[in-house]
Amino acid sequence: MDEHLDDILATVRPLDPIELQLLDAQGCVLVDDITVPVSLPPFDNSSMDGYAVRVADVAGASEEYPAALEVVGDVAAGAAEPLHVGPGQAARIMTGAPLPPGAETVVPVEWTDGGLGAGPVTGMRARSLAPEAASGQVQVYRAAEARAHVRARGSDVKEGDRALAAGTVLGPPQISLLAAIGRGTVRVRPRPRVVVLSTGSELVQPGGELAPGQIYDSNSFALTAAARDAGAIAYRVGAVTDDAETLRTTIEDQLVRADLLVTTGGVSVGAYDVVKEALSYVGDEDEPGSGMEFRKLAMQPGKPQGFGSIGPDHTPLLALPGNPVSSYVSFELFVRPAIRTLMGLKDVHRPRARARLTADEPLTSPKGRRQFLRGRYADGAVTPVGGAGSHLVAALAQADALIVVPEDVTAVEPGSEVEVVLLG
């Protein structure tokens, strides 16, 4: 199993970078260090709604002995040509507006009479309702130190600083920073396009009618959802009948939109195992790296597995077994890491933990096979749900962890410590 995973991760390479609009890059990995092109804030600005004044003009001001200043106008955020504040003057200033020349500090509006002449106010009246407040006189009731309530140019980041390092995953706060420094687009590894198809002549699309011997196709739905969950753009092709030529044609058709192909079913030792039949000889002997290999792994579920690459671009293809639980567990252990490698993520595996086994009886496991049982994990303990059967979809839907029983262990006693894969 480890060899198989190693082979996959040694073959799959991060996708080539692409310049994307900021919001299209959400969840993607930065390719380059990002340098700050312009200091933030780009200019000294007010952190309060208030009055921009000279320090000396408000020195010693109190409610009893307010400083009376002449209001020379408004400085709104975005104001292109700030006023000049001279001795004895004040400019009414809004949060984020540039500190006007001449002004040395900002007094919040709550420390003034707001120009109304009736004691301290709690805020300004809207400009549109009271335009006269942009002129006249203001009483200031408290002194302010130099540069109080002023955010200095470059106090957030400075031009030339490294804003974000290559390899950073872009979540909302990183997108916030990129926008703040003016980046409209950014170079990232794109989300991989994953094409999912299930195989089996017995498969009927959910919602249809089952004839005798038929079952509903669940793998193509489960793995499309799981691929999205891993970060991919996933396309569900649906079920293909067990006919090698049909399967080959379908896969060839899909290559144009696939960075990775995932099939389920048809990889075991039966006479109708169409994936094995259709893909065993697709490789070109003169082309190194092309072709598929089918293996039996020492694991349960998920013993039969295929991996290789097909088509002119050597698109990687993972051929998973068809039992629903086998295909889902195989996805978690092999496909998810492959998708996350394509994305350029460093951390490609699900987190693991040690947990105490809570169970009524020992877990049994076949010798020589690493078993992955479904369980529920909470507070350091894990409880198995359902049995080992690879057709037990209902139990899988209750699980949030896989219990790992190593190859050389055939029984695990209740209370023992086990390794779990947290499905998150």
Add this chain to the structure above:
Amino acid sequence: MDEHLDDILATVRPLDPIELQLLDAQGCVLVDDITVPVSLPPFDNSSMDGYAVRVADVAGASEEYPAALEVVGDVAAGAAEPLHVGPGQAARIMTGAPLPPGAETVVPVEWTDGGLGAGPVTGMRARSLAPEAASGQVQVYRAAEARAHVRARGSDVKEGDRALAAGTVLGPPQISLLAAIGRGTVRVRPRPRVVVLSTGSELVQPGGELAPGQIYDSNSFALTAAARDAGAIAYRVGAVTDDAETLRTTIEDQLVRADLLVTTGGVSVGAYDVVKEALSYVGDEDEPGSGMEFRKLAMQPGKPQGFGSIGPDHTPLLALPGNPVSSYVSFELFVRPAIRTLMGLKDVHRPRARARLTADEPLTSPKGRRQFLRGRYADGAVTPVGGAGSHLVAALAQADALIVVPEDVTAVEPGSEVEVVLLG
């Protein structure tokens, strides 16, 4: 702050359910209990590629004394009319194929000569390459108990069982189960459509040129990304200038596609605080529940906040402050829970933890305000990043937690235990 959150959560109601295609329902909450309409598997079927036989016919079989049986044909998965297996007969059977009438058990192909007469085989040859293997004779080298390698009808789930409970969030394994029981569509609460717009005449779209006094709009990008991250379908309207009529018109235009509106900026005490100006009087006094309320909360950052509902459908609107850190923190504390309430999720808040403060000097916090500082959390310890300034976007991009300093605490010593909100 708690009152404000309570008011929001008391007003916002889960969205009405909608019947969605299975893959469109990923991440959504089930509205009804789902009952199994047909037992799974729907029929007894083989868990192996092998031969369906009668128990008596292989009793005592060994490599030395194999049982020789007449192969009556193939039973492939999806086979509509299975063969009948009589005494002395075997049907070649594939994994998932129905156990044919007359057969009592399955012997794996590895326990047979596969019809080749040359000892145990490791698998079947493809039907298309070796059609003769569906007839002739097979040597069986091991006995099998009744119903060995047979998955019984209903052994996964039984008709009438509850497959999933109302309130379940649909991840890949739940989608797998729904598909398996034949559900092509499912009734869930849809993802809320969240319209994000920032306000401010100083705002320039990233990628553009900054004139003096201007800054780049980052809030509309950050909150659109954060809304998606919370599970919403988010629409970024971008920056609106500080003009009440323009803002009112823009918001009215957006109502048609909004389950929730989020604005940033213009909610404080300045003379150009357009959101407050435009929305303070939108409510209809005769319509209970309509209208906006603007408050000053005892928190930092995020003191000025607006909340209410607008338009004929009382669409909820959260008006956040405009400083980038204030708006992001406000989103995490107020908008994210609102989005997750609209989705019908039970767990609407970010997880919290206790952590040991790692810092060179005490954290200080204003008395009477609950402070949310940015930090990095790992292994039970949290380290502050950047200062308290609500314009410090670069530090926010390094943070993965908010450090909570309660209202009555003005200093936190290094080594103390603090509460943290994990931003995940």
